[in-house]
Amino acid sequence: MSKSAPALPTHNARALPIKRVSETLLAIWPNILGFALLFAVWHIASVYIVQSVLFPTPLAMLSKAVELAKSGVLFEHIAASLQRIVIGFTLGSMVAIPIGLAIGSFTIVRKLVEPWTEFLRFIPAVAMITIAVIWFGIGEESKIFLIIYATIFIVILNTAAGVSSISPNKIRAARALGARSWQIFFFVSLPATIPYILTGMRLAMGNSFTAIVTAEMVSANEGLGVMLWNGRMFMQVEDIFVALFCLGLLGFTVDRLFRWAIFKFAGRFSPTA
Amino acid sequence: MTFVQLKDVSKSFNSPRSKRLSVAVDQFNLDIDRGEFFCLLGPSGCGKTTVLGMLAGFEAPTQGDILLDGRKVEGPSRDRGVVFQGDDSLYPWLNALENIEFGLRMRGLPKAERQEKAQGALKLVGLTGQHDKFPSELSGGMKQRIQIARALVNEPKMLLMDEPFGALDAQTRHVMQRELRKIWQATQSTVIFITHDVDEAILLGTRVGVMTAGPGGTLRDVISVDLKGERDRLDPQYSRHFSQIHNMIRDEVAKTTLGTGA
Numbered sequence: 101m102s103k104s105a106p107a108l109p110t111h112n113a114r115a116l117p118i119k120r121v122s123e124t125l126l127a128i129w130p131n132i133l134g135f136a137l138l139f140a141v142w143h144i145a146s147v148y149i150v151q152s153v154l155f156p157t158p159l160a161m162l163s164k165a166v167e168l169a170k171s172g173v174l175f176e177h178i179a180a181s182l183q184r185i186v187i188g189f190t191l192g193s194m195v196a197i198p199i200g201l202a203i204g205s206f207t208i209v210r211k212l213v214e215p216w217t218e219f220l221r222f223i224p225a226v227a228m229i230t231i232a233v234i235w236f237g238i239g240e241e242s243k244i245f246l247i248i249y250a251t252i253f254i255v256i257l258n259t260a261a262g263v264s265s266i267s268p269n270k271i272r273a274a275r276a277l278g279a280r281s282w283q284i285f286f287f288v289s290l291p292a293t294i295p296y297i298l299t300g301m302r303l304a305m306g307n308s309f310t311a312i313v314t315a316e317m318v319s320a321n322e323g324l325g326v327m328l329w330n331g332r333m334f335m336q337v338e339d340i341f342v343a344l345f346c347l348g349l350l351g352f353t354v355d356r357l358f359r360w361a362i363f364k365f366a367g368r369f370s371p372t373a
Numbered sequence: 374m375t376f377v378q379l380k381d382v383s384k385s386f387n388s389p390r391s392k393r394l395s396v397a398v399d400q401f402n403l404d405i406d407r408g409e410f411f412c413l414l415g416p417s418g419c420g421k422t423t424v425l426g427m428l429a430g431f432e433a434p435t436q437g438d439i440l441l442d443g444r445k446v447e448g449p450s451r452d453r454g455v456v457f458q459g460d461d462s463l464y465p466w467l468n469a470l471e472n473i474e475f476g477l478r479m480r481g482l483p484k485a486e487r488q489e490k491a492q493g494a495l496k497l498v499g500l501t502g503q504h505d506k507f508p509s510e511l512s513g514g515m516k517q518r519i520q521i522a523r524a525l526v527n528e529p530k531m532l533l534m535d536e537p538f539g540a541l542d543a544q545t546r547h548v549m550q551r552e553l554r555k556i557w558q559a560t561q562s563t564v565i566f567i568t569h570d571v572d573e574a575i576l577l578g579t580r581v582g583v584m585t586a587g588p589g590g591t592l593r594d595v596i597s598v599d600l601k602g603e604r605d606r607l608d609p610q611y612s613r614h615f616s617q618i619h620n621m622i623r624d625e626v627a628k629t630t631l632g633t634g635a
Binding site: 267272274275276279291294 | 431453455457459466475478523
């Protein structure tokens with residue numbers, strides 16, 4: 101959410117399609133080069149430096165990925181992990197946002213809930229896996245519980261921080277303009293907090309990835325974590341690399357989508373002023 | 374006819390660190406007439422912003438009463454439009470027009486009506502055509518214009534301004550001062566304007582109130598500004614006012630520095 105970013109779309113909308121493509125390329129070529137370098141370094145490291153079957157080249161990884169994609173196995177694993185993340189993340193955020201708003205708005209709520217948040221946020225989701233499996237079994241419920249757990253505190257904390265960092269003059273101005281308390285909440289506090297909520301959600305997405313992979317490694321039938329674990333069990337190093345690569349790509353894509361959505365739908369809430 | 378009345382208004386705080394009662398404003402008395410442009414001037418820390426905060430209703434006086442149009446001021450209301458020093462009171466997610474419309478929207482006015490009024494206010498502050506700009510796209514002076522328009526469109530009984538041009542560069546400030554006087558004349562509103570700038574107070578005010586140095590500031594003197602029409606710094610009367618007020622402030626500042634041994 102850089103300051104210059106909002107000016108770009110209006111400028112682009114008026115330009116010709118070809119010009120737009122070339123402008124986009126001009127803007128993202130360092131990213132593309134960065135990715136190419138990543139693969140180049142990987143290739144050099146595996147072919148010339150490590151020279152081991154335990155460290156496949158990017159090409160070997162890609163051909164394995166194509167093979168797994170053709171058989172459909174890869175997509176099953178990805179879909180399983182992604183579905184858990186989406187459900188848990190959405191539920192977690194839906195619970196966390198109102199709690200965070202209440203903590204930020206009312207001192208009494210903050211004091212009541214703080215022991216919970218301050219205590220539980222130091223117990224990582226990973227540490228909760230065993231109890232989650234005991235409570236909810238090895239099915240979907242335990243994974244979704246863990247993602248909710250991984251999401252909830254960071255979103256609560258960011259939302260609450262957002263509410264309490266609203267400048268007092270925004271509230272005072274609204275009161276002097278005749279706004280009632282509920283109007284101040286919906287028309288001032290809430291929109292002013294949106295950038296913080298979204299930041300919390302982005303961070304929570306990262307936590308969700310950690311939690312789901314670990315949970316799937318402990319107990320699941322499919323998912324990227326399962327792929328990683330089976331790769332270890334059966335010494336399928338290429339499978340492990342495919343799973344790692346997919347995690348990176350998935351995280352990158354989801355984060356980009358999130359940023360795009362923020363820009364598209366919440367651009368006016370970006371904290372530039 | 375007295376429009377705003379401050380009767381023996383005092384304000385003290387329990388300072389959380391020293392656990393002592395600190396007095397911000399002490400026995401403040403002032404009567405202001407309808408249509409006046411009253412400038413409240415004083416050295417920093419004298420409590421002038423506290424006086425404005427109490428007038429706005431953001432804080433209640435510890436002692437004394439504030440009356441507006443014969444009625445006691447209790448809490449903020451749209452009777453009293455407020456213009457703040459910084460731009461942090463604007464809503465960055467709303468564009469210029471939406472910011473100006475805010476008060477009307479809270480009152481539930483229909484969209485067409487409030488947009489028409491807001492456009493009128495935008496024109497009054499000289500920002501016609503800038504309606505779709507967001508605060509982040511506007512300069513400091515423009516943002517203060519938006520604040521003024523946002524307060525005026527709500528048709529308050531009076532306007533409270535807390536060093537509204539304090540953060541602007543000298544050129545912009547001069548332009549804004551001239552325009553504010555025009556707006557004041559056109560709308561015939563009552564204005565209480567806080568400043569620490571002697572020049573600004575004389576150029577804008579019908580009367581200038583000088584406060585004693587804080588802590589526990591109160592009103593020291595009120596000077597009626599005897600300048601006609603378009604105010605001019607070359608007017609000999611301007612110089613007389615300037616040196617008179619300047620000396621008062623200097624005395625007050627000297628008192629505090631002597632008192633603290635600084």
